[in-house]
Amino acid sequence: MAGRLTRRWSPSLLQVLRFPVVQLHMSRTAMRASEKDFENARNQLKLLTKDPGNEVKLKLYALYKQATEGPCNTPKPSMLDFINKAKWDAWNALGSLPKETARQNYVDLVSSLSPSSESSSQVKPAAANEKQPGSENIIVTSQDGITKIMFNRPTKKNAITTSMYKEIIHALKAASTDNSAITVFTGNGDYYSSGNDLTNFTDVPPNSIEETAKNASILLREFVDAFIDFPKPLVAVINGPAVGIVVTLLGLFDVVYASDKATFHTPFSELGQSPEGCASYTFPKIMGPAKAAEMLIFGKKLTAGEACARGLVTEVFPESTFQKEVWTRLKAYAKLPTNSLRISKELIRSNEKEKLHAVNAEESTVLQGRWLSEECMNALMNFVSRKSKL
Numbered sequence: 001m002a003g004r005l006t007r008r009w010s011p012s013l014l015q016v017l018r019f020p021v022v023q024l025h026m027s028r029t030a031m032r033a034s035e036k037d038f039e040n041a042r043n044q045l046k047l048l049t050k051d052p053g054n055e056v057k058l059k060l061y062a063l064y065k066q067a068t069e070g071p072c073n074t075p076k077p078s079m080l081d082f083i084n085k086a087k088w089d090a091w092n093a094l095g096s097l098p099k100e101t102a103r104q105n106y107v108d109l110v111s112s113l114s115p116s117s118e119s120s121s122q123v124k125p126a127a128a129n130e131k132q133p134g135s136e137n138i139i140v141t142s143q144d145g146i147t148k149i150m151f152n153r154p155t156k157k158n159a160i161t162t163s164m165y166k167e168i169i170h171a172l173k174a175a176s177t178d179n180s181a182i183t184v185f186t187g188n189g190d191y192y193s194s195g196n197d198l199t200n201f202t203d204v205p206p207n208s209i210e211e212t213a214k215n216a217s218i219l220l221r222e223f224v225d226a227f228i229d230f231p232k233p234l235v236a237v238i239n240g241p242a243v244g245i246v247v248t249l250l251g252l253f254d255v256v257y258a259s260d261k262a263t264f265h266t267p268f269s270e271l272g273q274s275p276e277g278c279a280s281y282t283f284p285k286i287m288g289p290a291k292a293a294e295m296l297i298f299g300k301k302l303t304a305g306e307a308c309a310r311g312l313v314t315e316v317f318p319e320s321t322f323q324k325e326v327w328t329r330l331k332a333y334a335k336l337p338t339n340s341l342r343i344s345k346e347l348i349r350s351n352e353k354e355k356l357h358a359v360n361a362e363e364s365t366v367l368q369g370r371w372l373s374e375e376c377m378n379a380l381m382n383f384v385s386r387k388s389k390l
């Protein structure tokens with residue numbers, strides 16, 4: 001099949017696939033690939049010495065088409081036209097993925113195929129059983145069809161630093177085109193995550209507060225966009241308490257499994273802040289406006305059982321059997337046909353994407369203002385000087 005597929009692809013596709021590979025130095029902070037990056041990536045493919053295999057070629061084909069032409073716009077080939085059907089399926093599976101995201105994913109994927117890619121990219125598309133290099137605060141592994149992204153800062157309750165946000169964006173982009181069927185977030189240690197690292201904002205020189213708030217707002221928007229656009233089933237395995245942004249993001253996950261020792265807390269008012277992660281839109285839809293208000297305005301902390309009753313959590317497991325039960329189930333799910341999983345997710349989510357991007361933009365702008373407020377600054381100072389704890 002592999003040889004057949006390669007030989008019978010059209011000249012235009014071969015053009016796409018045969019371009020050279022040169023080392024691509026992708027800045028981890030500039031996550032949006034420019035036209036130039038895209039052009040370089042196309043040229044990089046020419047230098048490929050090793051056949052990346054049909055699976056990867058199909059992904060490259062699909063991403064190239066999506067990046068240059070947008071969503072699949074050709075009639076579906078007949079079932080018996082195997083090659084063109086495989087190409088069409090791969091392109092069609094990208095749904096309404098924005099052109100810029102497809103371009104970035106294409107660049108990331110090409111970069112990962114380069115023999116020297118490790119030095120240019122912290123997290124690359126996963127191969128089986130492979131642990132990805134990284135800062136160790138985020139550990140990305142891939143096994144049994146599952147890419148696992150784990151918060152790994154247990155001594156700080158897995159609080160998310162600025163560099164961790166960037167690593168997660170990069171990990172999601174890589175996972176969207178790797179060989180795994182599903183992607184799972186979880187935490188190492190007793191917490192899932194205590195949310196934003198509050199010291200992200202405390203070492204800021206007085207004359208750059210506004211600029212920092214602006215940069216934080218841009219980063220937040222890009223971070224949440226990566227979840228909105230993620231094309232594969234996204235699962236949260238909530239091993240312990242979850243606070244702030246890791247809770248609000250759950251509205252963008254497809255399935256949420258929780259240990260019975262997990263709790264769910266969004267203390268935004270206490271922090272002088274406001275909701276993010278599209279929760280101002282997803283939470284009222286999930287649990288109704290009154291229950292959402294109790295969490296997002298008054299900061300009510302939920303047990304796992306309460307979160308499940310409100311529809312935020314899919315299922316709660318006893319802590320003693322949590323890991324075993326959840327991973328056994330996820331490994332079985334990851335054996336399901338990959339394209340079908342993506343297409344079903346796309347059907348469920350695509351109608352909402354535009355709205356979610358608009359909500360994300362609005363929430364990020366509002367938060368930029370909140371971070372400059374006296375209420376927020378007092379809350380951060382209290383945290384640092386240990387006067388307050390949740």
Ligand SMILES: CCCCCCCCCCC/C=C/C(=O)SCCNC(=O)CCNC(=O)[C@H](O)C(C)(C)COP(=O)(O)OP(=O)(O)OC[C@H]1O[C@@H](n2cnc3c(N)ncnc32)[C@H](O)[C@@H]1OP(=O)(O)O
Binds near residue numbers: 156198200267
């Ligand atoms: C360009 C500039 C920056 C860009 C940044 C992008 C911004 C995006 C922001 C998006 C908006 C996000 C909002 C949120 O997530 S709001 C939620 C924030 N989280 C909190 O308020 C939790 C604060 N932590 C606590 O209240 C307690 O630590 C907690 C209840 C979680 C645990 O209490 P416990 O007593 O069990 O343990 P400790 O307090 O002793 O914690 C152990 C150590 O961990 C440190 N820690 C814990 N959580 C955080 C945190 N969120 N930020 C920073 N540090 C944290 C804690 O200080 C302890 O450290 P030490 O051992 O060194 O004292």
